[in-house]
Amino acid sequence: MQRQEADVVIFGGGIAGLWLLARLLREGYSALLLEPRGLGGVQTLASQGIIHGGTKYALTGHLTDAAQAIAAMPGRWRAALAGGGELDLRGVRIRADHQFLWSTAGVASRLAGFFAGKAMRSRVTPVAEAQRPQALADPAFRGAVYRLDEPVLDVPSLTAELDRQTGGAALRIAFPDGVRIRAGERPRVALSGEAGVLEIDTHRLVLAAGAGNAALLEHLGRAMPKMQRRPLHMVMVRGTLPALYAHCLGASANPRLTVTSHGEGAAQVWWLGGDLAERGVARSGADQITAARQVLAELLPWLDLADAEWATLRVDRAEAAQPGGRRPDLPTVDEAEGVITVWPTKLAFAPLLADRVIEALQRAGIAPSGGRTPAPDWPAPPLARPPWEICRWN
Numbered sequence: 599m600q601r602q603e604a605d606v607v608i609f610g611g612g613i614a615g616l617w618l619l620a621r622l623l624r625e626g627y628s629a630l631l632l633e634p635r636g637l638g639g640v641q642t643l644a645s646q647g648i649i650h651g652g653t654k655y656a657l658t659g660h661l662t663d664a665a666q667a668i669a670a671m672p673g674r675w676r677a678a679l680a681g682g683g684e685l686d687l688r689g690v691r692i693r694a695d696h697q698f699l700w701s702t703a704g705v706a707s708r709l710a711g712f713f714a715g716k717a718m719r720s721r722v723t724p725v726a727e728a729q730r731p732q733a734l735a736d737p738a739f740r741g742a743v744y745r746l747d748e749p750v751l752d753v754p755s756l757t758a759e760l761d762r763q764t765g766g767a768a769l770r771i772a773f774p775d776g777v778r779i780r781a782g783e784r785p786r787v788a789l790s791g792e793a794g795v796l797e798i799d800t801h802r803l804v805l806a807a808g809a810g811n812a813a814l815l816e817h818l819g820r821a822m823p824k825m826q827r828r829p830l831h832m833v834m835v836r837g838t839l840p841a842l843y844a845h846c847l848g849a850s851a852n853p854r855l856t857v858t859s860h861g862e863g864a865a866q867v868w869w870l871g872g873d874l875a876e877r878g879v880a881r882s883g884a885d886q887i888t889a890a891r892q893v894l895a896e897l898l899p900w901l902d903l904a905d906a907e908w909a910t911l912r913v914d915r916a917e918a919a920q921p922g923g924r925r926p927d928l929p930t931v932d933e934a935e936g937v938i939t940v941w942p943t944k945l946a947f948a949p950l951l952a953d954r955v956i957e958a959l960q961r962a963g964i965a966p967s968g969g970r971t972p973a974p975d976w977p978a979p980p981l982a983r984p985p986w987e988i989c990r991w992n
């Protein structure tokens with residue numbers, strides 16, 4: 599049997615767990631991360647990689663405290679991506695430095711007035727015809743295009759880079775059979791598997807397992823905090839497409855369609871979200887593809903999709919339960935009896951989530967014990983792959 603000490607043990611290797619692990623190690627805490635499947639998580643690798651600064655929310659016209667909190671996120675990510683932030687993410691691929699917002703002809707004039715308003719002027723700038731992205735440069739395009747200074751990341755390269763930097767601190771587990779957890783002021787986690795038995799004594803458990811937090815809380819016999827799932831039915835289309843990172847705005851505050859691109863050169867996979875994914879939850883996969891074809895034919899009729907391949911993915915956003923099941927504005931960090939349960943709500947919020955966990959450790963008087971403990975002799979989880987690499991194309 600092996601024995602190990604770690605200041606913090608994190609469950610879950612999505613963005614919440616990986617970013618926190620990297621931050622803790624940098625701050626001098628010893629930490630281990632436990633993951634039953636692949637690093638990169640479920641929601642994280644399914645995400646569109648947009649580092650939101652809240653413009654999407656400001657479209658409702660209300661600049662709340664939550665909108666201010668997310669407004670700081672692109673700057674923190676950009677500092678890390680440039681190597682001068684709280685983490686050094688120079689190894690992460692930036693897919694797009696900025697995105698576009700476009701509106702269909704019918705709503706263009708209403709939006710022009712809104713975007714010229716004080717709250718929005720610093721966030722979005724009109725794009726001249728000659729500067730439009732290729733997909734919106736067709737002579738038949740009617741509408742307006744704006745530039746939004748929020749970057750889009752290549753999420754597989756983000757999770758691979760965080761794994762590289764935290765190498766050895768992530769351990770593969772078999773949950774629930776290979777894990778015993780004792781919570782309380784001095785928690786202990788016992789792992790069992792092919793490598794034998796490993797007991798880890800720690801000061802805090804952090805549950806960062808996304809939708810898996812529900813099973814972990816149940817395993818610990820805890821009724822709180824409650825979790826909610828907000829489902830999406832995303833669509834992938836693969837073909838000879840120009841790269842596009844853009845939201846199409848319709849009459850409501852939610853984008854009708856959000857497109858991000860995940861291929862190389864002319865061969866792109868477009869990952870389609872927005873209203874299409876929110877409203878398509880009740881549709882079958884085939885019906886959702888039909889709906890996606892219709893929306894693209896309506897919004898970008900000049901695209902040639904004759905040879906395109908299609909696939910869909912159902913994935914839930916897992917978050918702390920909110921009244922009426924609405925979207926939480928901020929990341930959740932809930933502490934009770936030695937267990938910190940977190941949901942970031944957005945990939946973009948990972949830096950703020952890590953701050954709050956570190957503040958909770960400091961409040962509890964848990965100081966960094968001075969760096970990495972030697973990695974135990976235990977198998978590491980593999981890197982998970984993004985949906986477009988493992989889906990079945992139609």
Ligand SMILES: Cc1cc2nc3c(=O)[nH]c(=O)nc-3n(C[C@H](O)[C@H](O)[C@H](O)COP(=O)(O)OP(=O)(O)OC[C@H]3O[C@@H](n4cnc5c(N)ncnc54)[C@H](O)[C@@H]3O)c2cc1C
Nearest residue numbers: 610612613614639641642646647648807808810943945946
């Ligand atoms: C389709 C989609 C698009 C999105 N687009 C964006 C976007 O563009 N920008 C943005 O900011 N946000 C976006 N989001 C939200 C964002 O992806 C999530 O908020 C974020 O990725 C959640 O990260 P996480 O680490 O909490 O969860 P996950 O990525 O789901 O990771 C949880 C991990 O925990 C592991 N796990 C499960 N059970 C256990 C267990 N018992 N023990 C240990 N580990 C366990 C899982 O295997 C997984 O690896 C999007 C979400 C979705 C679904």
